[in-house]
Every structure is written in C-alpha cells, then in structure tokens.
Amino acid sequence: MYDPTRLAALVAVAEAGSITRAASRLGYTAPALSQQLAKLEREAGAALLVRHHRGTRLTAAGELLAGRARRVLDEMDQARHELARLAGLSGGRLRVGTFVTAGIHLLPPVLTAFRRAHPDVELTVTDYEPPAGVTAVAAGDVDLALTHAYEPAAADPMPSGLFSETLLVEELVLVTALGQMLSEGSGPLPVAELAGRPLISSAPEHPPRRGVERALAEAGATPAVVCESPGYALVCALVSAGLGVAVVPEMVAEMSPAPLAVRRLEPAAFRRTISVVHRGDRNTAAATTLMALLRSGFGRASAA
Amino acid sequence: MYDPTRLAALVAVAEAGSITRAASRLGYTAPALSQQLAKLEREAGAALLVRHHRGTRLTAAGELLAGRARRVLDEMDQARHELARLAGLSGGRLRVGTFVTAGIHLLPPVLTAFRRAHPDVELTVTDYEPPAGVTAVAAGDVDLALTHAYEPAAADPMPSGLFSETLLVEELVLVTALGQMLSEGSGPLPVAELAGRPLISSAPEHPPRRGVERALAEAGATPAVVCESPGYALVCALVSAGLGVAVVPEMVAEMSPAPLAVRRLEPAAFRRTISVVHRGDRNTAAATTLMALLRSGFGRASAA
DNA sequence: GGTCTGCCAAAAGGAACACTTAATGTACGA
DNA sequence: TCGTACATTAAGTGTTCCTTTTGGCAGACC
Known part of the structure; x- marks a missing residue:
C-alpha cells in the first residue's frame, strides 16, 4: 500500500528533475520530500532514484x-x-454568509475541506453581522449563513421558508490582561465580583449582545470603553493592553492573538449559540454538503 | 488524495456488509475503522455508507x-x-543466518519490510553463533549472515570470496539489578570499580568474548556465574535477580525484558561490531535488497 | 586554488494522526 | 424487559510527518 x-x-521528481524543485513545486521543503522518497524506496x-550532483x-x-x-x-x-x-455540485457555486469571528476561527478549515472535495465549485464568503445574515439568506444573496445569538436575549423568529440549525453552544468567559486576574482561585468567578471593574463592552445597543451588556451593568461593572467594531479583535487588544476586562465567547478568548488570562463565570448564565441558517428542502446540493462538513467540523472544534 | x-x-465494508466484520477481517478494531470511514466521507x-441496524x-x-x-x-x-x-526477486528465496540477539532485536523489523515489498520470496532464518555464520555463508547454506565481533579481540580474516560489511558498532555497558548501581554519579564508571564485584560472565573460552572476559578478570571482577547459553537473555535474568553484574552490548541492555540499571564504562574499551557477511558480486538479488534494508534499518535502530 | 552556489541528507523538536480500550447509544428479537 | 449486535464517542498513547538547523559534496567561477 x-x-x-x-x-x-516521485512523479514530481521525475518531472522536475530534482528533489528541491519538486519540493517547492509541491509546497514542501526539500528535506521533507527527501525523507518521504527514502521511505518510498524502502x-x-x-532503488528508485539516482542522486546526481546536479x-x-x-x-x-x-x-x-x-x-x-x-x-x-x-x-x-x-x-x-x-x-x-x-452530488450535483460540479460547476455550481456556493455563497456563504458569516459573522466575523466564525469567518476567522471556524470557517477556514471547513472551507478547506470543501474545496479539496469540490475544487470546481465557485466559493464566495461574505461578512454579515447578525441579524443581517438571516436577511441575506431570505433575500437569496447567500445560500446559507452562520449567525450567533446571545443569552440572555430573545431569539428572533425565523422568517418563513428559512430554518436554523444549532451548531455549537459556547460559554462566555471573562478575559483580563495577563497578571490582572481578579481575586484568587481558578474556579468559576461569581458575576458579582465584576462590580466596579472597568469593562470593555460592545455597543450597549448592539442588538445581539444587548441582554449580556445589561446583565453586566446590573452586576455593577463600570463601562470603561465601548467598542463599535465588529468582532472581538479590538476588544481583546484593549483588554490585553490593560484597559479593562471583558466578557467574550470562549472560542475568541482561546484563539486570541493577544495574550489574555481566561476565567469562567459563575453562574454560567452567559452563552452564545452559533447556528447555520438555511433553506431546508430548497438548499442547493453544495449547501447541504457544506452543512454536513459544518456539523462534523464543529464537533472537532469543540473537542479541541 | x-x-x-x-x-x-471501504472495499472491505462493501464485501463484509458491516464495519465490525470488515474491521476484524482487516485486523483493526471497529472504532478504528469507523473513524477512518468517517474521515473518508468527510x-x-x-455520504458513502448507510448505517443499518443490521x-x-x-x-x-x-x-x-x-x-x-x-x-x-x-x-x-x-x-x-x-x-x-x-529486481529479479519473484519466486526466489532468501536464507539469512543470524546470531540470537540480532535475530531477536534487529532482524524482525527489517524482515517485515522485506516481506511487505516481496511477499513471494521464501524466507528462511537460521541461528548461527559466530563464527559459524561465516562458515554457513562459505558453505552456501545461507545467502548472508549477521555476525558480531567483540573488542578487544583479534578479527578473523574473511575466507576468500566472502566479504564483511560493518552495520553497527555498539558499546558494551555495565548492567546491574535496579537499585544496586555501584558507586555514585551517572557518568561513565571506571573499569577499576568492577574489582571484587560478582560477575555474571559468558563462558570464558567462548571465542568471541574471550578478550572481553579476560579484560574483566584483569580488572579484578570476581566470577560469580558462568552462562553457557547463547544470547544474553539468561545473563540479564540473573543480573536482574541480583546474582551479580554483567557487561553486555548496549542494545541488549536497553531491550531487556527484565528490569536493569545501565551504566557506561570508562574507558570505553569494550565494543562489539555487528556485520553482515556476504558474497559480494555473487550475491542474489534478494540478498542485495535485504542488505540495503539492513543499512537503513540499522540507521534507524541506532537513532532510536 | 580558494570560494561560492545548488543540491541532498541527518538531527532535533513540535504538531497532527491513528490506533487502542472503555463507555454510551440504538434498534431488533426473545 | 432483557439480551444481542452494531456503531459511535471519548480519552489516552504512540507514531508519523513536517519544519528548522546543520553538515557534506560536487561543480562553477574568480
């Protein structure tokens, strides 16, 4: 086998005439290919190769x-x-809507897998902050869209003809600058401990997080900076710089490029649900396929 | 790809009708196959499979x-x-001579690789303690033979028409029962420290190790038990049981099933050389192929 | 002759993968 | 209701593969 x-x-070496050229053509380094070829020979x-000096x-x-x-x-x-x-996918196209965070952290591996299986499907990814994603699916601008909903908050009803399937539920966690973790212990932190802390918050009237921001205000957190930027990159940067603390989805905290200390909250009242909005029976074959990948892909993401 | x-x-499942049966037929467990098939589907x-309840x-x-x-x-x-x-190997045969230790620790992975590449070559392995292996090659009883030579000792000259190629040089190390390591430190132990220690030795007149045994006697080690058994399994068992110490090849010490403490000796005067004896130009194609595997195989063994 | 360049191989470290066992889930038949 | 057969999930372990770094080797060039 x-x-x-x-x-x-081996074929690449035959065509390129040297291991180095073949390697760079395949996107590997030369030592990698050399090792693989040695194993193939064994x-x-x-002997499959004659090493020349040229x-x-x-x-x-x-x-x-x-x-x-x-x-x-x-x-x-x-x-x-x-x-x-x-699968009826050949030559088709697939238009995906996504919010920023999912587009950065969740979608790439899934799209990579899709592309490998169906290289000739034209792929489009568009950024929609909820609830615009739902609208886009309804309007036919995209075939499916990833959206999120925060708890506590009221779930918007789906427009008729659209369906929503939950992919992942994640907790919201507290992030602080390294070394600024509040109080002792490593267990969940009571929300009441946030009283008086400077809070980096999303816009209080930003619909998806409205409930979360209100709850944090009730816990006594002091608004320090309000971020109007989509996604959490700016929030994380400000927290990491020591301007305050923030409550963000777990995935964001773990994948942040800026160094952060992470702590769960108690009670675990804050959650966000990531869902995919689609057309049910009227989905294209490509959309159905991608949804299958999303399901197993998110299974792996939550396991990691 | x-x-x-x-x-x-996938083919096995198609023919067996169930993942469990296919797995056991292929020599895997059911979960292993289930995972692999899930990845194949992704x-x-x-969807490649329909899970029935039967x-x-x-x-x-x-x-x-x-x-x-x-x-x-x-x-x-x-x-x-x-x-x-x-390669001219089809339907041929390959007869290998080996001493016990190499037959146990070194040959199996190499023969496994050979068998996978050339399943229809008839393989024979025969046990020859040196210098009988050389004689066997000369007599045509085997195609090639693994032998060893200890230092200090005189190297026997090769009979005409035979050749010897060194595969591996390994040091001889001191082994003791766990917890009985002599003196302090973890560096090499001066040979003089062996003075008065009870020594498990091979037969003093056993030709290959004669020089080693004599040198140990000169260092003042006290003969405790003399083992006449081929290989080192018995020596290791006796050492592990606490009857005395012994000087054995590094590979033996590391692969021993009985628990042993290992220590290098200073000066590193004791070595053994493992070689393959062959017929040079008159080698069969199978012998040449196996020798290539031996070279790369021993490279890996020494790396591990 | 000495140096430079292109090519290949060996060594070491970290990330990903595939296998194992053990536990969970699910439909069928007695 | 239980027992059986089949498949999956989860957690742990060992191996594999790729990358970076380093070294060796032959011809080209000054």
Missing part, C-alpha cells in the same frame, strides 16, 4: 513505479470528479 | 468510490509485483 502523497512526490524494496533522476524501477503512480493518481482524480458530479 | 488504507476499508464530501451498506457514491478504489488497489498490487520481477 503505497502512500499516494509519496507517489505524487517500502518498494528497490539533480536527481529515476532508475528503471523508479520509472516503472512512477508510471503506475500516474495511473493511481488519475483514478483518484476521476473519483473526485465523479463524486462531485454525482 | 485518498488514503489507500481508507479505500481498502474527504469525499458525500450492518452497513454503501450508498451510490460509496459504490462509485469503491469501484475506483478497487482499481487503485489493483494498480498498487501490480506495481509491487512488477518491482519484484524487475
């Missing part, structure tokens, strides 16, 4: 295996195309 | 991919056979 990646490496039980050629055995390799790679390519055609 | 192992799993971007069937997409998979696996099989034929 030869690893097709290694077979592709597995094949024969490149690398294939031996007779190498040419033979490269020939079979081309056929193997061809079969796999055909399989991919056939599967795409069977 | 579909992993051929996963493709084989990669393919389509087994698992393939969907149309699954059947399609399974068909391509059969062809891919076929190509790989053909490639293997062609490579074997090209």
Whole structure:
C-alpha cells in the first residue's frame, strides 16, 4: 500500500528533475520530500532514484513505479470528479454568509475541506453581522449563513421558508490582561465580583449582545470603553493592553492573538449559540454538503 | 488524495456488509475503522455508507468510490509485483543466518519490510553463533549472515570470496539489578570499580568474548556465574535477580525484558561490531535488497 | 586554488494522526 | 424487559510527518 502523497512526490521528481524543485513545486521543503522518497524506496524494496550532483533522476524501477503512480493518481482524480458530479455540485457555486469571528476561527478549515472535495465549485464568503445574515439568506444573496445569538436575549423568529440549525453552544468567559486576574482561585468567578471593574463592552445597543451588556451593568461593572467594531479583535487588544476586562465567547478568548488570562463565570448564565441558517428542502446540493462538513467540523472544534 | 488504507476499508465494508466484520477481517478494531470511514466521507464530501441496524451498506457514491478504489488497489498490487520481477526477486528465496540477539532485536523489523515489498520470496532464518555464520555463508547454506565481533579481540580474516560489511558498532555497558548501581554519579564508571564485584560472565573460552572476559578478570571482577547459553537473555535474568553484574552490548541492555540499571564504562574499551557477511558480486538479488534494508534499518535502530 | 552556489541528507523538536480500550447509544428479537 | 449486535464517542498513547538547523559534496567561477 503505497502512500499516494509519496507517489505524487516521485512523479514530481521525475518531472522536475530534482528533489528541491519538486519540493517547492509541491509546497514542501526539500528535506521533507527527501525523507518521504527514502521511505518510498524502502517500502518498494528497490532503488528508485539516482542522486546526481546536479539533480536527481529515476532508475528503471523508479520509472516503472512512477508510471503506475500516474495511473493511481488519475483514478483518484476521476473519483473526485465523479463524486462531485454525482452530488450535483460540479460547476455550481456556493455563497456563504458569516459573522466575523466564525469567518476567522471556524470557517477556514471547513472551507478547506470543501474545496479539496469540490475544487470546481465557485466559493464566495461574505461578512454579515447578525441579524443581517438571516436577511441575506431570505433575500437569496447567500445560500446559507452562520449567525450567533446571545443569552440572555430573545431569539428572533425565523422568517418563513428559512430554518436554523444549532451548531455549537459556547460559554462566555471573562478575559483580563495577563497578571490582572481578579481575586484568587481558578474556579468559576461569581458575576458579582465584576462590580466596579472597568469593562470593555460592545455597543450597549448592539442588538445581539444587548441582554449580556445589561446583565453586566446590573452586576455593577463600570463601562470603561465601548467598542463599535465588529468582532472581538479590538476588544481583546484593549483588554490585553490593560484597559479593562471583558466578557467574550470562549472560542475568541482561546484563539486570541493577544495574550489574555481566561476565567469562567459563575453562574454560567452567559452563552452564545452559533447556528447555520438555511433553506431546508430548497438548499442547493453544495449547501447541504457544506452543512454536513459544518456539523462534523464543529464537533472537532469543540473537542479541541 | 485518498488514503489507500481508507479505500481498502471501504472495499472491505462493501464485501463484509458491516464495519465490525470488515474491521476484524482487516485486523483493526471497529472504532478504528469507523473513524477512518468517517474521515473518508468527510474527504469525499458525500455520504458513502448507510448505517443499518443490521450492518452497513454503501450508498451510490460509496459504490462509485469503491469501484475506483478497487482499481487503485489493483494498480498498487501490480506495481509491487512488477518491482519484484524487475529486481529479479519473484519466486526466489532468501536464507539469512543470524546470531540470537540480532535475530531477536534487529532482524524482525527489517524482515517485515522485506516481506511487505516481496511477499513471494521464501524466507528462511537460521541461528548461527559466530563464527559459524561465516562458515554457513562459505558453505552456501545461507545467502548472508549477521555476525558480531567483540573488542578487544583479534578479527578473523574473511575466507576468500566472502566479504564483511560493518552495520553497527555498539558499546558494551555495565548492567546491574535496579537499585544496586555501584558507586555514585551517572557518568561513565571506571573499569577499576568492577574489582571484587560478582560477575555474571559468558563462558570464558567462548571465542568471541574471550578478550572481553579476560579484560574483566584483569580488572579484578570476581566470577560469580558462568552462562553457557547463547544470547544474553539468561545473563540479564540473573543480573536482574541480583546474582551479580554483567557487561553486555548496549542494545541488549536497553531491550531487556527484565528490569536493569545501565551504566557506561570508562574507558570505553569494550565494543562489539555487528556485520553482515556476504558474497559480494555473487550475491542474489534478494540478498542485495535485504542488505540495503539492513543499512537503513540499522540507521534507524541506532537513532532510536 | 580558494570560494561560492545548488543540491541532498541527518538531527532535533513540535504538531497532527491513528490506533487502542472503555463507555454510551440504538434498534431488533426473545 | 432483557439480551444481542452494531456503531459511535471519548480519552489516552504512540507514531508519523513536517519544519528548522546543520553538515557534506560536487561543480562553477574568480
């Protein structure tokens, strides 16, 4: 059972004439390819390459295996195309709406997987802050959209003909600058402890988070800075710089490029739900496929 | 690029009718196969399997991919056979002589690799304690033989028509029962410290180790038990039981099933060289191939 | 002759992957 | 209601693979 990646490496060397060139053409470093080819030679039980001082050629055995390799790679390519055609995806397009955070942290691996399986589907990603995503699906501007809803808050009803499926529920956690963690212990922090703390908040009248901001105000947190920017990049940067604390989704806290200290809150009253809005029976095949990937993809994300 | 192992799993499920049966037929557990198939489905971007309550069937997409998979696996099989034929190995045989320790610790992974590449070569492994291995190659009883030579000792000259290639040089180290390590420190132990220690030794007149035993006697070690058994399994067992200390090859000390404390000696005068004895130009193709595997295989063994 | 350049290989460290066992879920038949 | 058969989920462990760094080697060039 030869690893097709290694077979592709062999073919690439045959065509490029050197390991280094083949590696850069495939997007690897030269040592990586050298190791893989050495393993392939061991597995094949024969010398496949002749190392020249001006490149690398294939031996007779190498040419033979490269020939079979081309056929193997061809079969796999055909399989991919056939599967795409069977799924009715070939040549179609897929338009995804997403809010900023999901677009940064969640969507990329899923879209990568989709693209690998269906390279000829035209992909479009558009940024919509909720509830604009729902509107976009309703208007037919996108095939599906990722949205979020915060608790405590009232859930907006779905327009008729649209459906919402929950992908992930995550807690909101407290983030502070490193070394500024409030009080002792590592367990959940009572919300009351936020009283008097300078709070970096989203716009209080920003619909999705309205309930959260009000609850924080009731706990006695002191508004320090109000961020009007979509997403949490700015909030995290300000918190990391020591301007105050903030309550953000767990995923944001963990993936933040700025260093942050993270702490859960008690009681765990703050949550956000990430959902995908779609058209149900009227979904395109591409949309259905992406939704399947979203489901398993988010399963992995929550496990990590 | 579909992993051929996963493709084989899909074919196996198609033929077995259930994941559990396919798994046991392939030598895996059911969860392993289930996970691999789930990944294949994600990669393919389509549902391949229909989970019944009485087994698992393939969907149309699954059947399609399974068909391509059969062809891919076929190509790989053909490639293997062609490579074997090209190497002149098909239907041949390979007889290997080895001393006990190498047969236990070094040869198995190399033979496994050889067998995978050339399943139709008839393999024979025979146990020869040096210098009988050289004689066996000279007599044509085996195609090649692994032998060892200890230092200090005189190297026997090769009979004409035979050649010896060094594969590995390893130090001899001191082993004791756990908790009985002599003196302090973790650096190399001066040989003089062995004076008066009870020594588990190989037969003093056993040719390969004669020089080693004599040097240990000169250092003042007290013979406690003399082992006449080939290999070091018995020596290690006695040492581990606390009957005395011993000086054994590093590889033996590290791979011993009985728990042992290991310490290097100073000066590092004791070594053994593991070589392969062969016929040079008159080697069979199979022998040449195995020697290539031995070279890279021992490279890995020394790295581990 | 000495230096530079291009190419390949070895070593070490970190991230990802695949396997295992154990536990959970689900439909069917007695 | 229980027992069986099948599949999945979860958690832990070992291996694999890729990257960076380093070293060696042959020809080109000054």
